[in-house]
Amino acid sequence: MAIxxxxxxxxxxxxxxxxxxxxxxxxxxxxxxxxxxxxxGGYCGACTVHVDGAPARSCQLPVSAVAASPIATIEGLEERxxxxxxxxxxxxxxxxxxxxxxxxxxxxxxxDAKPEPTDADIDAAxxxxxxxxxxxxxxxxxxxxxxxxxxxx
Amino acid sequence: MNQQAITATPPAAGxxxxxxxxxxxxxxxxxxxxxxxxxxxxxxxxxxxVPFQPNLFLSLGPDGxxxxxxxxxxxxxxxxxxxAQIIADELEADWxxxxxxxxxxxxxxxxxxxxxxxxxxxxxxRLREAGASARLMLRxxxxxxxxxxxxxxxxxxxxxxxxxxxNSADYGELAGDAAALPIPAQPALKAIGEHRYIxxxxxxxxxxxxxxxxxxxxxxxxxxxxxxxxVVRCPWLGGGxxxxxxxxxxxxxxxxxxxxxxxxxxxxxxxxxxxxxxxxEDTFSAMRVARDLQIEWTDxxxxxxxSDELRSALRSALEKPGAKVPGAEKGDxxxxxxxxxxxxxxxxxxxxxxxxxxxAPVAVADVSVAEKRCAVRAPLxxxxxxxxxxxxxxxxxxxxxxxxxxxxxxxxxxxxxPDFALEAVELSRRLGRPVRxxxxxxxxxxxxxxxxxxxxxxxxxxxxxxxxxxxxxxxAFPSITTVFAAQASAPAGWExxxxxxxxxxxxxxxxxxxxxxRAGVRIGWLRSVCNIFHAFSANVFADEMAAAAGRDAIEHRxxxxxxxxxxAVPGMQPPPGHELDVERFRHVIERVRALSEWARPxxxxxxxxxxxxxxxxxxxxxxLEASVVDGRPRVSNAYMVLDCGTFVNADxxxxxxxxxxxxxxxLALHGDIAMRDGAVLQSNFHDxxxxxMAEAPATKVELVPAQDRLPAxxxxxxxxxxxxxxxxxxxxxxxxxxxxxxxxx
Numbered sequence: 001m002a003i004x005x006x007x008x009x010x011x012x013x014x015x016x017x018x019x020x021x022x023x024x025x026x027x028x029x030x031x032x033x034x035x036x037x038x039x040x041g042g043y044c045g046a047c048t049v050h051v052d053g054a055p056a057r058s059c060q061l062p063v064s065a066v067a068a069s070p071i072a073t074i075e076g077l078e079e080r081x082x083x084x085x086x087x088x089x090x091x092x093x094x095x096x097x098x099x100x101x102x103x104x105x106x107x108x109x110x111x112d113a114k115p116e117p118t119d120a121d122i123d124a125a126x127x128x129x130x131x132x133x134x135x136x137x138x139x140x141x142x143x144x145x146x147x148x149x150x151x152x153x
Numbered sequence: 154m155n156q157q158a159i160t161a162t163p164p165a166a167g168x169x170x171x172x173x174x175x176x177x178x179x180x181x182x183x184x185x186x187x188x189x190x191x192x193x194x195x196x197x198x199x200x201x202x203v204p205f206q207p208n209l210f211l212s213l214g215p216d217g218x219x220x221x222x223x224x225x226x227x228x229x230x231x232x233x234x235x236x237a238q239i240i241a242d243e244l245e246a247d248w249x250x251x252x253x254x255x256x257x258x259x260x261x262x263x264x265x266x267x268x269x270x271x272x273x274x275x276x277x278x279r280l281r282e283a284g285a286s287a288r289l290m291l292r293x294x295x296x297x298x299x300x301x302x303x304x305x306x307x308x309x310x311x312x313x314x315x316x317x318x319x320n321s322a323d324y325g326e327l328a329g330d331a332a333a334l335p336i337p338a339q340p341a342l343k344a345i346g347e348h349r350y351i352x353x354x355x356x357x358x359x360x361x362x363x364x365x366x367x368x369x370x371x372x373x374x375x376x377x378x379x380x381x382x383x384v385v386r387c388p389w390l391g392g393g394x395x396x397x398x399x400x401x402x403x404x405x406x407x408x409x410x411x412x413x414x415x416x417x418x419x420x421x422x423x424x425x426x427x428x429x430x431x432x433x434e435d436t437f438s439a440m441r442v443a444r445d446l447q448i449e450w451t452d453x454x455x456x457x458x459x460s461d462e463l464r465s466a467l468r469s470a471l472e473k474p475g476a477k478v479p480g481a482e483k484g485d486x487x488x489x490x491x492x493x494x495x496x497x498x499x500x501x502x503x504x505x506x507x508x509x510x511x512x513a514p515v516a517v518a519d520v521s522v523a524e525k526r527c528a529v530r531a532p533l534x535x536x537x538x539x540x541x542x543x544x545x546x547x548x549x550x551x552x553x554x555x556x557x558x559x560x561x562x563x564x565x566x567x568x569x570x571p572d573f574a575l576e577a578v579e580l581s582r583r584l585g586r587p588v589r590x591x592x593x594x595x596x597x598x599x600x601x602x603x604x605x606x607x608x609x610x611x612x613x614x615x616x617x618x619x620x621x622x623x624x625x626x627x628x629a630f631p632s633i634t635t636v637f638a639a640q641a642s643a644p645a646g647w648e649x650x651x652x653x654x655x656x657x658x659x660x661x662x663x664x665x666x667x668x669x670x671r672a673g674v675r676i677g678w679l680r681s682v683c684n685i686f687h688a689f690s691a692n693v694f695a696d697e698m699a700a701a702a703g704r705d706a707i708e709h710r711x712x713x714x715x716x717x718x719x720x721a722v723p724g725m726q727p728p729p730g731h732e733l734d735v736e737r738f739r740h741v742i743e744r745v746r747a748l749s750e751w752a753r754p755x756x757x758x759x760x761x762x763x764x765x766x767x768x769x770x771x772x773x774x775x776x777l778e779a780s781v782v783d784g785r786p787r788v789s790n791a792y793m794v795l796d797c798g799t800f801v802n803a804d805x806x807x808x809x810x811x812x813x814x815x816x817x818x819x820l821a822l823h824g825d826i827a828m829r830d831g832a833v834l835q836s837n838f839h840d841x842x843x844x845x846m847a848e849a850p851a852t853k854v855e856l857v858p859a860q861d862r863l864p865a866x867x868x869x870x871x872x873x874x875x876x877x878x879x880x881x882x883x884x885x886x887x888x889x890x891x892x893x894x895x896x897x898x
Binding site: 016017020021024027028029031032033034035036037038039040041043044046073074075077078085088089090092093094095096097098099100101104122123124126127129130131132133134135136137138139140 | 227228229230231354356357359360361363364365366367368369370372373375381405435436437438440509510511512513560561562563564565591593594595804805808811812813814815816819837838839843844845846847849850851852
């Protein structure tokens with residue numbers, strides 16, 4: 001069946017069974033492949049998107065449950081958080097890069113909720129995102145720097 | 154830089170990465186490079202519109218864009234950037250005008266096996282020459298055009314200039330002329346200190362794509378009419394499909410259910426495991442059917458395999474003499490053990506580990522049986538070897554098979570083994586349409602080529618300074634060679650040379666022994682390989698010797714070393730000049746002592762732990778600061794000093810050390826794969842956890858400036874010292890000595 005979704009501010013329609021996880025609708029039906037499959041169990045955060053502005057694991061969300069909600073993916077992040085992407089590149093945060101879409105989506109949601117996050121805030125907000133390459137120290141530094149830039153420091 | 158070179162649109166079967174490059178390489182197809190540059194014309198029919206491609210690794214178009222061909226696989230180690238830095242540096246190219254294309258697997262590039270931390274050391278000289286010869290040719294072209302001596306013509310940052318006449322030209326304007334010139338045999342290379350990019354911090358060429366979700370990894374390749382397969386594999390190695398108990402007649406999106414035969418034990422190399430492939434129009438449709446499938450499997454000798462039993466067998470093996478490491482014996486350890494003095498002995502144990510790259514294995518294959526062609530896009534560490542195996546499996550000539558790496562979403566050795574690509578090829582061949590094989594996380598963890606479980610026994614007689622007067626070392630583990638040969642069991646010499654038989658510590662009486670055992674699972678190499686357990690046991694035992702004598706661990710370690718000298722380190726085809734240099738080994742120790750402020754008192758309950766290891770021809774010393782908080786180890790600070798000789802990207806080297814701390818702490822604190830009844834008990838990140846943000850320590854990295862030394866490894870050598878440094882730190886903090894991994898407080 002065709003399901004109507006609001007993704008990155010656009011109305012789109014996708015053919016998918018209602019129980020299909022949002023992740024696979026994004027990737028297989030909408031060609032939004034920036035959102036990654038990492039574990040399928042909500043453990044790793046590679047599939048993190050925003051639903052109603054909050055970070056969510058798209059591998060755990062049946063598409064039928066989010067049809068009424070605005071969805072944001074990595075492909076739309078630059079418009080809302082250009083400084084975050086810029087800092088991420090300047091600090092050369094990514095190694096293999098596979099988890100980074102999810103890391104960025106979690107970081108952006110954190111900055112939306114807490115413009116000046118503490119280390120403890122970062123620990124909590126980023127707890128669901130695994131980076132096997134181990135870029136955590138740079139992610140932390142990048143979040144702090146993006147916050148500082150956003151706050152005009 | 155505008156990097157779109159790894160694209161989601163694959164080349165046609167048998168074709169090269171893009172039309173223009175097919176044209177370039179076609180025009181210069183005779184210029185096959187081995188380890189040196191061809192002495193021949195780049196393009197005898199050069200015209201202004203023809204790109205200048207003096208060798209396999211770079212081309213320059215009339216618009217001045219330099220296209221570098223990266224022939225090694227990118228898995229986060231920054232190799233695409235580093236290779237381009239080397240060429241751009243000697244070419245004196247403007248970095249903003251350099252783009253990187255990914256090479257398919259092809260013997261003409263030489264070795265492409267992105268493994269063993271060797272990309273820079275194998276390619277540094279020849280890529281410098283590739284850039285330098287092109288730069289010289291641009292100067293020659295300008296000199297000819299301006300009728301001035303070439304010695305008076307300079308080429309700097311994409312511009313060729315002649316001061317006296319005031320002439321200048323952009324590189325692009327000279328491309329056509331340069332293409333007509335003969336290629337110089339031995340172009341002069343820059344001196345140390347003249348480098349524009351080598352040794353500097355350069356942001357990775359794929360970074361801008363990655364933060365926008367545009368980096369193309371294996372699963373991001375999409376072909377028209379492509380189906381997706383999820384394979385259900387037998388829980389034990391070697392089992393085949395007896396019958397499917399509930400094969401669905403139809404299901405939404407279902408295309409086919411295909412039985413794949415298992416490969417015989419230990420061969421052919423990297424053959425797929427077999428199983429039942431559920432092929433569907435989309436990933437979730439395949440996953441849904443695969444999840445519910447009930448399959449009866451045939452037996453195999455591996456069905457009885459239990460990791461607990463293997464680990465008991467490893468401990469038992471340590472109780473008796475093993476095979477002596479040839480040439481390692483000194484003096485008479487037995488006599489020394491009979492002679493009294495203070496004696497120490499300990500057994501160290503490490504478990505099986507899974508690679509668990511965040512991108513599980515995935516591959517896209519497009520086989521045309523009618524045309525006898527096959528094109529594969531996949532995250533592969535060795536596209537050349539995969540190409541050969543695929544051609545062999547299909548019975549097609551090599552030229553009919555193209556294998557082009559995507560970005561690798563982590564690899565750590567897993568993606569050296571192309572079994573998953575062979576699955577996709579077989580399914581595409583059968584179904585007559587492109588097929589993507591997507592391993593689920595559970596498949597990845599249960600059906601890995603596992604890092605070997607191991608055990609080491611150390612026994613020493615120490616003097617009042619804690620220095621070993623006799624030292625017996627035994628190691629036992631299932632060898633990687635067991636996946637290549639059905640009869641193999643003994644550890645190979647190159648496995649022992651990973652941190653066991655090549656330790657630089659002095660003792661008058663020494664014996665080293667090894668024992669092997671076959672496991673009922675596939676064994677593979679994981680980042681740092683046998684160095685992980687050998688560095689662990691040696692560094693912890695050294696710390697135990699220091700503690701037994703009441704000595705400072707770093708003072709004691711320095712005292713265990715000769716003052717200077719070089720040890721030959723055979724194995725892994727090192728070029729000459731890669732002997733273990735004791736002075737460099739000592740130097741990283743001294744530097745980490747300063748970096749960590751080793752002498753500065755830490756708060757009560759916090760301890761410092763030290764470890765040092767030489768692997769992949771590099772030297773890494775580590776200090777960790779740790780305590781136990783709420784019953785769990787907590788690492789607050791990590792200090793890493795790396796001497797990798799000449800380094801290309803300073804920032805990448807730092808990043809690799811930061812990542813090595815996390816990788817090392819993951820295996821020290823969490824990693825534990827166990828098998829029972831032949832089946833792996835873990836399945837996903839809830840029961841095979843990784844380090845997360847809150848556990849990652851603040852990390853300080855220091856690079857030893859050594860641009861006058863040969864380049865060495867960076868991706869792997871940071872991992873081995875991390876786990877032992879943690880054990881030693883926890884001992885300093887709590888007085889409790891942990892001798893097996895993962896650490897259970």
